[in-house]
Amino acid sequence: MAKNENLRSVFDWIQIQFNTFDFSLEEIVEDILLLDTELFIIDKGSLKYYEYDSQINYGNIRIYYGDEENSFMLVMSGQALEFYRDMVLTPKGLSERHFLDNLYSNYKSFSVRRIDIAIDDFNEVPYFTPNQLSKICRKNRFLYGKSNYYITYGDEKTEQTLYLRKPNDDERLRIYDKRLERASKLGVSKRFIENWIRTELELRKEKALYFIQEWLKSEIDLLNFTKGYLKDIRCRIKKRVL
Structure with missing residues (x-):
């Protein structure tokens, strides 16, 4: 019979849009992601449905931007989130809950566009x-x-x-x-x-917002x-x- 202890859950995608009038790339990287901007590589980059033409990336963490958009888009895939957990959050004694709680407690002018939550069954x-x-x-x-x-x-x-x-x-x-x-x-x-x-x-959108806000309010x-x-x-x- 399957046992609960052989289950785990992780975020497998986080995508957040930031208003360029209230955020800079440096603020997103250093104050929100807790990383150093010098670690990121500047490259060309596009995202479906948007007019971004550039990106900075590190460990598959990507932030898209462009002159035709008035926003930055942070995209963390499953691979990026695994890297972020192992190399950034865990060494600091933090988790995705701390990351999201810091965002919602201290900032405005952003919107969560998509989250994926995975439940892994190893039974x-x-x-x-x-x-x-x-x-x-x-x-x-x-x-x-x-x-x-x-x-x-x-x-x-x-x-x-x-x-x-x-x-x-x-x-x-x-x-x-x-x-x-x-x-x-x-x-x-x-x-x-x-x-x-x-x-x-x-x-996505309001569904993602509702899930995160309710989860952060819970223990x-x-x-x-x-x-x-x-x-x-x-x-x-x-x-x-x-």
Whole structure:
């Protein structure tokens, strides 16, 4: 039976937009990220839906900017956040909670555009797999809130990914076998990689704002808060009708 201690939760994407009238690149890097601007490399860079033409980056942490935009865009992918946790926050005795709390407590004129929260299941017998859930979805028995929309990519042998809710929704779930993904990248058999099912909650705009503000007000760790959030929106399997 799957055990709770074999679960973990981490931020896998954080994207924040800052108004250029109230922030400078130096302030974002040094006062918010707690880094040195000299570590960053200046390069060309573009971001879909925006007119940015330049970026500075360090450890895959990227800040986009350009003359045609009146904002800076901080983008931290899963890889960037792993680097940021290990190399910046943890050595200072800090976490993403401290990072976000500092931002919301001391600054204005910014908006969180997107966050992804991952729940990783390392149990030998996982709570569920993408294949199990996709079979339930095909029978029209899985509901995410009021939505039963789903789409899958790949198959059981090629990193099947299950998406719940439509691509243009500000809230989606993504479920996939991280072990298969890792094995494919490393070019090894999956038997050499630990069991690893990942569920990613993607939130944008007001949904992201609500999640962060409620989490910061609570004293609940990210894993249990995310599980509670999904329970509150009634992510569930419908009972069979006999």
